[in-house]
Amino acid sequence: MSNGNGNSRPVGVVGVGYVGLVTAACFADLGHDVVCLDVKPERIEALRAGSVPIYEPGVDRLLARNRARLRFTLELDELLDACGIAFVCVDTPSTHSGDADLSRVRAVVDSLPETGDRLILVMKSTVPVGTGEKLREDLDARGLERVGYVSNPEFLREGRAVADFMEPDRIVIGAFAPADGRAVADLYADLGAPVISTDVASAEMIKYASNAFLATKISFVNEIANVCEEVGADVGVVAQGMGLDARIGPHFLRPGIGYGGSCFPKDVKALKQLAGNSGYHFQLLTSVIEVNDLQKRRVVGKLERHLGPLRGKRIALLGLAFKADTDDMREASSLILSARLRSEGATVVGYDPVAMGNAADLLGDDVELAGSMLEAVTGADAAVIVTEWGEFRQICTRAVRDVMRTPLVVDGRNLLDPGQARAAGFAYESVGRPPATAAR
Ligand SMILES: NC(=O)c1ccc[n+]([C@@H]2O[C@H](COP(=O)([O-])OP(=O)(O)OC[C@H]3O[C@@H](n4cnc5c(N)ncnc54)[C@H](O)[C@@H]3O)[C@@H](O)[C@H]2O)c1
Structure with a gap:
C-alpha cells in the first residue's frame, strides 16, 4: 500500500474525467505511481498518446512531467493487480427524478472480483448520504470484507482544479475502519492540509451541504x-x-x-x-x-x-x-x-x-x-x-x-x-x- 513516498504500491484511479484526471496527475506529481482506468477506449488511447481529452489548465503540464509514473488501462484487473487503494471518480449525474444516478458507481463496485488482494475503495464521486453504508452491506453480502470503503469527497473547482487539489481548504475522510482512513490520509500527507476524519455518512453530507x-x-x-x-x-x-x-x-x-x-x-x-x-x-x-x-x-x-x-x-x-x-x-x-x-x-x-x-x-x-x-x-x-x-x-x-x-x-x-x-x-x-x- 502506498505511503506517500512513491516507493510502494501505485494508486488506482477509476474514471479519468475532470476529477479523476486531476487526481491522477496530482498524485503522480506528489511522487506516486498511478494506474488510471476508464471505460472509454478513445479517452485511454488519447491519454496513452500524450493528449489530454479535457480542458483543465495545468493538467497537460502535470501529465507530461509525470508520464513515467502514469499508466492508462481499460482493464480493471490491471488496476487491481497493481493497486492497494483505488479512487472512484466516475460520474454521478442526475436522474429524471433529481436523485443521483449511481449506475456507474455500482458498475465499478459490482465488477470487483470475489478473490484477490486487500483493496481500499475510496469514493471521490459525489454520492448521496447513505450510499457508503449500502455499498458496505453489498460488499459484505458478497463476501468482500477484504475490500475497505472510504468516503473522500472532492471539492475542486473546474478551471482551478490543480490548485484546488494541491492546496485544499480541507480533506474530508470518512471511514468504517479507522486504519483505512489513515491509509488514505497518508496519501495526502505532503499537502499539509487540515484533515477531517469522520464517519462515512458525515463525510458524504459535508460534500452536499457545502455545495448546497x-x-x-x-x-x-x-x-x-x-x-x-x-x-x-x-x-x-x-x-x-x-x-x-x-x-x-x-x-x-x-x-x-x-x-x-x-x-x-x-x-x-x-x-x-x-x-x-x-x-x-x-x-x-x-x-x-x-x-x-x-x-x-x-x-x-x-x-x-x-x-x-x-x-x-x-x-x-x-x-x-x-x-x-x-x-x-x-x-x-x-x-x-x-x-x-x-x-x-x-x-x-x-x-x-x-x-x-x-x-x-x-x-x-x-x-x-x-x-x-x-x-x-x-x-x-x-x-x-x-x-x-x-x-x-x-x-x-x-x-x-x-x-x-x-x-x-x-x-x-x-x-x-x-x-x-x-x-x-x-x-x-x-x-x-x-x-x-x-x-x-
Ligand atoms: N467536475 C467537478 O468539478 C467535480 C467537483 C467535485 C466533485 N465532482 C464529482 O466527481 C465525480 C466525477 O465527476 P467528473 O466531472 O470528473 O465526471 P466526468 O464525466 O468528467 O468523468 C467521469 C469518468 O468516469 C468514466 N467512467 C464511467 N463509468 C466508468 C466505469 N464503470 N469504470 C471506469 N470509468 C468509468 C467516464 O468514462 C468518464 O471518463 C462526480 O460524482 C462529480 O459529482 C465533480
Whole structure:
C-alpha cells in the first residue's frame, strides 16, 4: 500500500474525467505511481498518446512531467493487480427524478472480483448520504470484507482544479475502519492540509451541504441583485459591503445569470431529493433551485426591453461553457438560454474560446457556431455575455459596434464597466446595476 513516498504500491484511479484526471496527475506529481482506468477506449488511447481529452489548465503540464509514473488501462484487473487503494471518480449525474444516478458507481463496485488482494475503495464521486453504508452491506453480502470503503469527497473547482487539489481548504475522510482512513490520509500527507476524519455518512453530507450552501449564496445574491434593479441600488457595492463582514465573507457573492455546471445543479437537487425521500421537505433548497432557474430567464426580458419581440432577431451568446477556464458544458446557462431564445423565435449564434467541440455536440443542430467573438456578433441584434471569459472584456470596441445590427450588450456576468460600455456607444444591461448608477 502506498505511503506517500512513491516507493510502494501505485494508486488506482477509476474514471479519468475532470476529477479523476486531476487526481491522477496530482498524485503522480506528489511522487506516486498511478494506474488510471476508464471505460472509454478513445479517452485511454488519447491519454496513452500524450493528449489530454479535457480542458483543465495545468493538467497537460502535470501529465507530461509525470508520464513515467502514469499508466492508462481499460482493464480493471490491471488496476487491481497493481493497486492497494483505488479512487472512484466516475460520474454521478442526475436522474429524471433529481436523485443521483449511481449506475456507474455500482458498475465499478459490482465488477470487483470475489478473490484477490486487500483493496481500499475510496469514493471521490459525489454520492448521496447513505450510499457508503449500502455499498458496505453489498460488499459484505458478497463476501468482500477484504475490500475497505472510504468516503473522500472532492471539492475542486473546474478551471482551478490543480490548485484546488494541491492546496485544499480541507480533506474530508470518512471511514468504517479507522486504519483505512489513515491509509488514505497518508496519501495526502505532503499537502499539509487540515484533515477531517469522520464517519462515512458525515463525510458524504459535508460534500452536499457545502455545495448546497454555496448555491444558496449565489441564489441569495442574485435575488438581492434583482431587488437592486427595482430600487436603484448597485449590487456590486452591496456585495462588497456585505462581503467585508467577516461573518459573511466575500466569496460567492457575485451576481449573474445563475449557477450551472456538472456539480451545483445536480448536487442541490440530489440533496433536496435525499431529504424528501427521508421524509423531510427541504424548503430552502426548493427556492434556491427556482431562483436559479428564473435568473437565466431574466435575460430574455432584458433583451425584449430593448428589441421588442425576439422573433426574427439574431442573438449572439458569448461563452458556452458553464464558466470560464473550462470546456465543460454540463448544465451550462447557454443551453437554457439558447433554448429559451429559440422558442421566442430568435436565431442564436454561439461562440466559446475552448468549448466549441462540446458545443457542436450539444447545440450544433440548434445554434450557429462562430469561430470568433467578432464573427458571432456580426449582424447580431444583441450580444449576451454568458460566460466570464476574459476576452469578452474587450467587446465594447468600434469594430464590434460597427458589425452589430444593434449595439446592445446584455452582460450576464457583470464583466464590463457600465459607464465605459455606454461611452463606447453600446446600449448596456447588466445584473443588479441600475441605469442611474451606470450613467454616473
Ligand atoms: N467536475 C467537478 O468539478 C467535480 C467537483 C467535485 C466533485 N465532482 C464529482 O466527481 C465525480 C466525477 O465527476 P467528473 O466531472 O470528473 O465526471 P466526468 O464525466 O468528467 O468523468 C467521469 C469518468 O468516469 C468514466 N467512467 C464511467 N463509468 C466508468 C466505469 N464503470 N469504470 C471506469 N470509468 C468509468 C467516464 O468514462 C468518464 O471518463 C462526480 O460524482 C462529480 O459529482 C465533480
